[in-house]
Amino acid sequence: MSNTIRIGTRDSELALWQAKTVQHALEITGHKTELVPVKSTGDLNLDQPLYEMGITGIFTKTLDVAMIKGEVDIAVHSMKDVPTALPKGIVEGAVMKRASTKDILIHKGVDFLDSQSGTIATGSLRRKAQWLHKYPEHEVVDLRGNVNTRMKKLKESDWNGAIFAAAGLERIEIKPENFIDLNWMIPAPAQGAMLVVAMENDDYCRKALSALNHEASQICVHIERDFLKVLEGGCTAPIGALARIIKDHVHFKGVLFSIDGQQKIEVEESLPLENSKNMGRQCALEILENGGKELMKKIKSVLNN
Incomplete structure (x- = not known):
């Protein structure tokens, strides 16, 4: 490949801001770059609620295809829009330092x-x-x-x-x-974080992106996304999650609601940082055991009808 890294991005003002932030960071570390804006299905259809469109990957699929076809080398996403399972051949390159989660x-x-x-x-x-x-x-x-x-x-x-x-x-x-x-509202898993993905076999881009990764942000969003992955099972649901590192501990709060908001199941946990690897999964299992399994069945039933 050419040593110019082609950066795939949605073409909204916010998406372009995010892509330019990554572009600037790559250029500071001595890499040549080029922005390649594309329109996603989620941007083209503004009349239908996201959950009716099969929200998983709606804003990332177009860029995934462009990467697999070799039209772009990396892609920049709002991490909360990214499915918990990346497409085969595409891997996480960097989690940028997280902004506000509010x-x-x-x-x-x-x-x-x-x-x-x-x-x-x-x-x-x-x-x-x-x-x-x-x-x-x-x-x-x-x-x-x-x-x-x-x-x-x-x-x-x-x-x-x-x-x-x-x-x-x-x-x-x-x-x-x-x-x-809205300090009482639990954010979406990985809200405020930017994810840059690359092709698994692209050693040049993966090495370039590794220098951009913010470890504390990466730890927190992985916990939140593990929580989402275990609960979600491929279904869109009212799920909130927030992990924060305070001194040497990770503090986590996760919640699952019914669609009408009447039912709420939540979990809070604090663990030493070195013991936090499976925290998201463990908290999700606790939610499922406390009525979450039945609630998820109801949510899937409503959304699938």
Whole structure:
């Protein structure tokens, strides 16, 4: 191959920001690069809720195909969009240093939070379930599109607010003043993290990417994704997970909700860092034993009908 690393990315403003961040890091370490933007299926179909489209891999599949066909050498993803099992032949190259894991509410005034009515927009089953758990009398409507599109839809709507990942808005500097941190909402596994993948047989790119890897971020997102993998079983579900390293311990909180938010099963654990390798899996098994197995069956039944 040429020594120019072709970086595959979605063509939204946020995806391009992420790809350019990786490009800059590679160039600092002496590598030549080229950006190759592509449109994903998830970006093209904005009318259908993600869970109806078979969300697993919807934003990554197009780039996976481009890599396998040799059209790009590496690909940059928001890690929360990446399926827990990578396609055969594609491997993790680097987890970049993680940004904010928070969900935030962009609002048009917060008086509705104390009332019996309100309309919130989100395309995420996880956010919808957690919002309805806290505010069961509110309505949650679907919201799709890239960050800029969703902000525009919110502005033009009569909704009270919409939920966004803080990291995305901060990265492209469009986080408005009218927001509140949803500190009670458990983020998606790997939220705020960027993953760079490469072909398994591409030693040049894998070596180049290894210098970009942020170990603490990698440890935490792997725990969260192990939790998701054991619970999910290939099904989209309202699952939240957050692992944090504090001193020499990993603190983990994971949660599974019913789609309507009424049922909640959660787990919290703290382990020494050296004993944390199977933490995500162990916590997921605890959820499954405490009613999660039955709840996952119900979720799959609803989503498959």
